[in-house]
Amino acid sequence: xxxxxxxxxxxxxxxxxxxxxxxxxxxxxxxxxxxxxxxxxxxxxxxxxxxxxxxxxxxxxxxxxxxxxxxxxxxxxxxxxxxxxxxxxxxxxxxxxxxxxxxxxxxxxxxxxxxxxxxxxxxxxxxxxxxxxxxxxxxxxxxxxxxxxxxxxxxxxxxxxxxxxxxxxxxxxxxxxxxxxxxxxxxxxxxxxxxxxxxxxxxxxxxxxxxxxxxxxxxxxxxxxxxxxxxxxxxxxxxxxxxxxxxxxxxxxxxxxxxxxxxxxxxxxxxxxxxxxxxxxxxxxx
Amino acid sequence: xxxxxxxxxxxxxxxxxxxxxxxxxxxxxxxxxxxxxxxxxxxxxxxxxxxxxxxxxxxxxxxxxxxxxxxxxxxxxxxxxxxxxxxxxxxxxxxxxxxxxxxxxxxxxxxxxxxxxxxxxxxxxxxxxxxxxxxxxxxxxxxxxxxxxxxxxxxxxxxxxxxxxxxxxxxxxxxxxxxxxxxxxxxxxxxxxxxxxxxxxxxxxxxxxxxxxxxxxxxxxxxxxxxxxxxxxxxxxxxxxxxxxxxxx
Amino acid sequence: xxxxxxxxxxxxxxxxxxxxxxxxxxxxxxxxxxxxxxxxxxxxxxxxxxxxxxxxxxxxxxxxxxxxxxxxxxxxxxxxxxxxxxxxxxxxxxxxxxxxxxxxxxxxxxxxxxxxxxxxxxxxxxxxxxxxxxxxxxxxxxxxxxxxxxxxxxxxxxxxxxxxxxxxxxxxxxxxxxxxxxxxxxxxxxxxxxxxxxxxxxxxxxxxxxxxxxxxxxxxxxxxxxxxxxxxxxxxxxxxxxxxxxxxxxxxxxxxxxxxxxxxxxxxxxxxxxxxxxxxxxxxxxxxxxxxxxxxxxxxxxxxxxxxxxxxxxxxxxxxxxxxxxxxxxxxxxxxxxxxxxxxxxxxx
Numbered sequence: 001x002x003x004x005x006x007x008x009x010x011x012x013x014x015x016x017x018x019x020x021x022x023x024x025x026x027x028x029x030x031x032x033x034x035x036x037x038x039x040x041x042x043x044x045x046x047x048x049x050x051x052x053x054x055x056x057x058x059x060x061x062x063x064x065x066x067x068x069x070x071x072x073x074x075x076x077x078x079x080x081x082x083x084x085x086x087x088x089x090x091x092x093x094x095x096x097x098x099x100x101x102x103x104x105x106x107x108x109x110x111x112x113x114x115x116x117x118x119x120x121x122x123x124x125x126x127x128x129x130x131x132x133x134x135x136x137x138x139x140x141x142x143x144x145x146x147x148x149x150x151x152x153x154x155x156x157x158x159x160x161x162x163x164x165x166x167x168x169x170x171x172x173x174x175x176x177x178x179x180x181x182x183x184x185x186x187x188x189x190x191x192x193x194x195x196x197x198x199x200x201x202x203x204x205x206x207x208x209x210x211x212x213x214x215x216x217x218x219x220x221x222x223x224x225x226x227x228x229x230x231x232x233x234x235x236x237x238x239x240x241x242x243x244x245x246x247x248x249x250x251x252x253x254x255x256x257x258x259x260x261x262x263x264x265x266x267x268x269x270x271x272x273x274x275x276x277x278x279x280x281x282x283x284x285x286x
Numbered sequence: 287x288x289x290x291x292x293x294x295x296x297x298x299x300x301x302x303x304x305x306x307x308x309x310x311x312x313x314x315x316x317x318x319x320x321x322x323x324x325x326x327x328x329x330x331x332x333x334x335x336x337x338x339x340x341x342x343x344x345x346x347x348x349x350x351x352x353x354x355x356x357x358x359x360x361x362x363x364x365x366x367x368x369x370x371x372x373x374x375x376x377x378x379x380x381x382x383x384x385x386x387x388x389x390x391x392x393x394x395x396x397x398x399x400x401x402x403x404x405x406x407x408x409x410x411x412x413x414x415x416x417x418x419x420x421x422x423x424x425x426x427x428x429x430x431x432x433x434x435x436x437x438x439x440x441x442x443x444x445x446x447x448x449x450x451x452x453x454x455x456x457x458x459x460x461x462x463x464x465x466x467x468x469x470x471x472x473x474x475x476x477x478x479x480x481x482x483x484x485x486x487x488x489x490x491x492x493x494x495x496x497x498x499x500x501x502x503x504x505x506x507x508x509x510x511x512x513x514x515x516x517x518x519x520x521x522x523x524x525x526x527x528x529x530x531x532x533x534x535x
Numbered sequence: 536x537x538x539x540x541x542x543x544x545x546x547x548x549x550x551x552x553x554x555x556x557x558x559x560x561x562x563x564x565x566x567x568x569x570x571x572x573x574x575x576x577x578x579x580x581x582x583x584x585x586x587x588x589x590x591x592x593x594x595x596x597x598x599x600x601x602x603x604x605x606x607x608x609x610x611x612x613x614x615x616x617x618x619x620x621x622x623x624x625x626x627x628x629x630x631x632x633x634x635x636x637x638x639x640x641x642x643x644x645x646x647x648x649x650x651x652x653x654x655x656x657x658x659x660x661x662x663x664x665x666x667x668x669x670x671x672x673x674x675x676x677x678x679x680x681x682x683x684x685x686x687x688x689x690x691x692x693x694x695x696x697x698x699x700x701x702x703x704x705x706x707x708x709x710x711x712x713x714x715x716x717x718x719x720x721x722x723x724x725x726x727x728x729x730x731x732x733x734x735x736x737x738x739x740x741x742x743x744x745x746x747x748x749x750x751x752x753x754x755x756x757x758x759x760x761x762x763x764x765x766x767x768x769x770x771x772x773x774x775x776x777x778x779x780x781x782x783x784x785x786x787x788x789x790x791x792x793x794x795x796x797x798x799x800x801x802x803x804x805x806x807x808x809x810x811x812x813x814x815x816x817x818x819x820x821x822x823x824x825x826x827x828x829x830x831x832x833x834x835x836x837x838x839x840x841x842x843x844x845x846x847x848x849x850x851x852x853x854x855x856x857x858x859x860x861x862x863x864x865x866x867x868x869x870x871x872x873x874x875x876x877x878x879x880x881x882x883x884x
Contacts, residue, residue, distance in 0.1 A: 032659060083846055089658040090604050091845050094801075097794050098841025105835030217790055221670045224663050262678075265671035272664050273652065336749065362751035374749070376742035382546060387739050390732035391751045399733035399760075402554045410547035423542045427549070449751055 002133040004251050010139035012246020013146035014208065016239050018201035018219070019226040020153065021194020027232030028169060029085055029187055034096040036198055036223055037216030038103040043069040043199020044211040045107060048116045058121045062145075062203055069199025074192035081191065082184075100216045108213040115212045118203065142204055149197070154235050166190060225268040287350055289314040289483050290335075290366075290453050295344035297334055297507075304330045305507045308344070312453070312483060312500075319486045319494045319515075322504035323527060328487045329371060331504065332455050335485075336368045337361050349452065365452035369442045371461055371487075377431040381422045381441050384430060385413050388448035412448075420444035420474055436467025440474060453483045460490050472497075495519070503527070554730040559864060563809070564719070571712060578707035584819040585714040586775050589721055590792075591799045591811025593768035596725060599805030600734065601761045602741030604658050606793045607665025608769045610649075610672045611642040613787035615770030617676065618642075620689040620783040629695045635717065635774050642770020643763050650759040666793070673788030688784030692777065703779060710779035717775060721768055722808070728764065729808060737761055791834070798837065801844055804856050 022036040043065040050056040050064055076099075084095050120138060127136045157163040168176040169183050177183050202211070209219065222245070230241030245264050252263035288311040295308040305327045312318045320328055333339040335346060337358040345354045353361050376384050386403065389412045390396055403409065417423045420440045425433055430441065439459065446454055456475070463471055472493060478484060488494050494501060494515065501518040503511040511521045518524055570581060590612060597603040615638035621627075628634040652664045676683045684690050696702035701709045728734050736757055739747040748754045777783040786792070795818070803814020825836050844852050 032662070080842075080846075087845065089662060090797075091849055093606070093662055094794075094797060094841050094849070095845040097790070098838040098845065101791075101794070101834045101838025102842065103838075105832045105838065109832060109835075220790075221667060224667070228663060262671065262675060265667055265674070268667055269652065269664060269671075272660055272667075273655075357748075357753075359748045359751050359753050362749065367751075368749060370746070370749075374743055374746040376739050376746065378742055379738060382549060383735060383738075386550070386732075387735055387747075387752070388750045391736065395732040396736050396752060396757075397733060397760075399728045399731045401732070402550075402727070402730050403732055403735065404547070404551035404554060407547065410550055411543050414543035414546045417546070418542055426542075426546070445746070445750060 003135070004254055005247065006133065006135050007139060008247030008250035009243060010136075010142045010246070011208065011250055012243035013150070014142050014201060014205050015222060015226055015246055016242035017146045017149055017197055018205065019223040019242060020235065020238050021191075021197050022223050023227045023230060023232050023238040024166075024190055024194050026227055028166070028190055031081070031085055032089060032092045032096065033081075034093060034220055035099040035103065035216065036096075036195075037218075037220050038100050039069050039073055039195040040198040040202030040205070040219070041103065041107065041211070041213070041215040042072055042202070043196075044118075044202035044206045044215065045111060045116065046199065047118050047203035048206065048211065052116075052119050058118070058124075061118070062200060065203035066196040066200040069202075070192045070196030072199075073195025074188060076195075077188050077191040082187075085187075100220075104213050104216060111213070113213055115210055116206065117211070118206045120207060138207055142208075145204065149200075150235070150239055157235055162186075162189070221265075225264055228268050229271045288312055288347075289316075289349055290485070291347040292335070293345045293347070295331075295334055295346065296342045297330055297339055298342045303507050305334065305341075308334075308504075308509060310502060310509075312485060314452075314483055315480050316500055317484050317486065317498050318500045318502065319488055319498035320502050320504055321488060321491075321494055321518075322510075326504040327507040328504055329457060330507070332368060332457050332485075332487060335455060336366065362449055362451070365450075366455065367446040367449040367451035367453075368455035369446045369457055369459060371457040373438050373442050375430050375438060375441060375445070377429070379430060380427050381417060381430065381433075381437075381444070382413060382426040384441060384445055385416050385422075385448045388445055389413050389416070392449055416444050416448045419477070420447070421470060434467070436463050436471060439463050439467075439471060443471075443474070447478070447482075451482065453485065454478070456484060456486045456488075458487055458489060460488065460493055554726075557864075560809075563812075568715065568719075571708075571715070575708075578711040580819060580823060582707055582711045582714050582779055584815050585711070585718045586772050586779075587795075587799065587819065588812040588815035589714075589718045589775070590769055590772040591796055591803070591815050592722065592725060592808070593765045593772065593811075594796050595800060595805050595808065595811045596728075596765040596768065597761055598800065599807070599810060600729065600737045600741060601758060603653055603758065603762065604661050605653065605665040606662050606790075606797075607649075607667075607669040608765070608796055609788050609790075609792040610665075610669035611646055611766040611769035612773035612776075612792065613669075613672060613676070613783075614645055614773070615639065615642040616773035616777045616783045616787045617683055617689065618770075619774035619777040620692045620781075621682070623694050623778070623781075624689065624692045630699075631694055631697050631713075631778050635771060635778065638774035639767040639771040642773070643767035645770075646763040646766020647759065650762040653762060654755050654758055666790070669788055669793060670790070673785055676785055676788060684784070686785060688782055689777075690782075692781045692783070694778050694781055703781070707779070714775050714779060717771065721771060722812075725768070725808060733757070733760075794841070795837065798841060798844075801849060801852065802856065804853055804860065 018040050022033055025031055025033050025036070046068045047061040047065045051058055051061040056064065084092055124138050124141055127134045128140070157166060165176070165181045165186055168179065168181055169186050173183055202215070209215070225245060226238050226241050229245065230238035245267070248267065249264050256263070290310070290312040292308050292310045295305060296303065297305040308331060320331065322328055330339065334341050337356055341354065345352055347353070348361070348364055348366055351364065353364060356364070376387070379387070386409065389409060390403065393406070393409065395401070395406065395409070414423070417426050420443065422437065422440060422444060425437055430438065433441065443456065443459060459475060460468060460471060475497065486494070486498060498515055501511070501513065501515050502509055503518060503524050505527050510527065511518045511524045574581065590608065594605065594608050597605060618641045619634050619638040622634050622637070628637060649668055652668070653661045677685055680686070694703055697709070697713055701713070703710045736747070736752050739750070739752060740754055740757060744754050773787060776787070799814035799818045800810055801814070802817050803810035803812070822833060826833055
């Protein structure tokens with residue numbers, strides 16, 4: 001059972017890194033970016049190409065995935081997304097879904113439709129046995145990296161000037177602008193950063209989640225659940241939600257395999273009914 | 287028996303009492319005005335009466351029936367209708383369709399998904415009556431969004447009237463209406479049938495004194511004065527509130 | 536105070552007139568049924584178009600008339616599709632028409648049960664919830680692959696002849712006629728609903744739900760009603776697909792289907808009943824054409840279309856489409872010299 005807990009936590013933290021960009025984008029710009037998963041996919045494929053085909057070491061492949069995807073995010077944000085910020089939710093959904101379809105088809109065309117695996121260095125294969133509990137080394141790495149990232153994010157948001165600008169802009173855009181905060185720049189940087197994180201998550205997660213052109217479609221609902229349950233006005237909200245969902249999903253699939261995925265969908269719907277702003281969100285009138 | 291009565295009505299938001307101890311008794315056929323400075327809580331009172339807000343405590347009686355727990359649309363069915371300070375209209379529908387909505391609903395046809403609307407003659411007659419009374423017959427086919435503001439305001443009241451209410455709550459009906467179209471509006475309000483009881487929220491003192499037979503003054507969520515228009519006008523407390531407000535403004 | 540007879544007459548005349556069939560509408564349906572004889576080699580794609588049209592009609596009812604945004608129509612489509620397949624496979628209901636009606640009822644039941652999810656919350660919540668339900672059903676279908684056939688799809692479905700007389704053949708003639716008749720019947724029903732007092736009250740929900748309740752309309756009850764009806768229509772479309780192809784697979788629940796539906800309604804327009812049908816026609820035509828150019832990556836072009844439409848501005852595109860319809864309508868009216876045409880929706884937009 002502890003293994004399941006361990007796996008669930010690893011899965012949850014991975015989900016968090018993948019989804020937190022989406023959460024911030026939604027909270028900050030009130031923008032539903034269903035194409036978020038496409039950035040994760042991009043990061044995954046980027047690492048696959050770098051590590052498998054070009055022979056870049058794994059330790060370098062991960063940060064490069066971040067950088068490349070962040071750059072991609074910045075590019076898309078400035079050229080495409082910026083035109084759609086003010087649109088209705090339906091328009092945003094249609095737009096980002098269109099992007100998803102395009103990216104899925106494009107990746108299928110370029111890379112083929114089979115599942116890809118990142119070649120993991122020998123050191124990370126296998127597991128430690130601690131007190132009789134099997135802990136996969138790779139998952140341990142995930143927990144480590146994601147944990148550090150979460151702490152770093154929390155620090156940035158809470159302690160730095162950028163972080164306070166971000167929080168101000170999330171709270172009330174108009175007032176933030178009135179205070180002289182360059183909200184557009186905050187958007188761009190945040191979007192790029194969030195996409196980069198997604199890319200990193202995609203690279204890290206290729207081993208666990210599976211990487212193929214349908215990744216954005218498959219996992220979109222998971223990201224949406226994290227954002228729904230965790231709310232969009234904090235870092236801790238989605239974090240806790242991800243952990244909860246990670247454990248619920250892994251445990252559900254183990255103990256009640258028939259209904260495994262069903263469990264998290266039900267949680268999402270129940271939360272949406274009871275608290276439309278998320279389980280952990282502050283009571284904001286949005 | 288008063289047609290509309292509130293007993294100790296109170297609404298708190300957190301620690302703030304937007305309305306406290308509101309006790310009104312309005313007789314059938316009355317023309318009752320509710321006045322007070324901005325932010326006094328007049329719209330809160332209307333929202334409480336119509337069910338948009340739940341009272342923290344107190345009761346509301348319509349024709350003797352306790353309606354405190356009823357939903358807005360249920361209160362309409364029992365005979366209470368309201369207008370909004372800022373027009374709440376169906377911009378894509380025409381006045382004919384808008385009035386038709388209310389009349390069909392009132393005639394109990396709202397659930398009828400099979401019968402075509404042309405089927406019932408009484409529907410057309412009633413719609414025509416309301417359109418005529420509110421001088422909307424000439425624009426009945428136009429899209430509401432393109433109507434001049436005065437006509438929209440008339441439609442706003444017509445829509446509430448089409449529900450054939452016993453009690454009609456008018457929330458600042460003259461607000462924002464240009465001078466040229468005011469007379470039409472005021473004349474229409476004057477011409478409302480005697481059986482309909484009217485509770486009017488207004489800032490416009492001319493309208494209040496020419497129209498109302500009874501005035502209540504609301505200040506900071508509480509009733510200050512209550513009585514005939516001349517009485518209230520002479521009341522020194524009321525004067526202080528209004529004059530005081532003017533000095534601050 | 537009674538109204539002058541002139542006004543009352545005018546109102547009565549308008550009410551009677553608005554539901555009358557315009558010549559353009561009649562011509563449209565004559566043409567549609569004529570395709571049975573006009574294009575004998577194209578039954579399969581025309582059948583697909585008819586099913587898509589019915590599916591789009593179901594979304595139009597809630598989106599175009601009641602203003603409810605939903606990405607979850609696929610849930611009803613798929614549920615009814617599997618239901619129809621399963622009852623046929625296990626011989627529970629042999630007559631296809633009865634199975635069709637039952638599938639519609641099953642979908643309606645799901646619609647009714649999930650309707651409370653779309654009652655509250657913002658548009659965003661509605662989108663996510665409806666999407667969630669649809670994906671969830673897809674996941675369920677995947678899990679219970681021993682019943683549904685999983686990724687391979689439902690195998691071994693045989694559909695008995697309709698009314699014991701008209702079997703479904705390879706050429707698709709009977710299948711197409713069947714679908715057309717069902718589409719027409721459902722359309723008639725929808726038309727009746729839309730021009731009724733109930734239908735008018737739906738448009739008030741879309742316009743201003745606050746005022747609707749202030750006028751005595753039980754907003755939630757109406758939304759539940761139309762959502763349930765719409766689910767039934769979507770379910771019938773799904774069951775039609777299963778019955779005419781003797782097959783049902785997981786992609787009935789896919790996001791693609793819901794996205795395609797929105798695209799169809801953007802192309803065709805919402806709020807005047809024919810949007811789904813015309814949109815489906817244009818969409819299928821486009822798909823056929825593009826598929827002949829690049830068979831595998833149709834999804835890419837859909838995505839591109841969505842992105843471009845949004846960037847250009849959905850309202851602008853819809854405005855062009857509306858202008859085109861009005862122009863065609865006026866042309867039709869001048870040809871037959873009658874006032875209201877199908878291009879101009881009842882509210883004179």
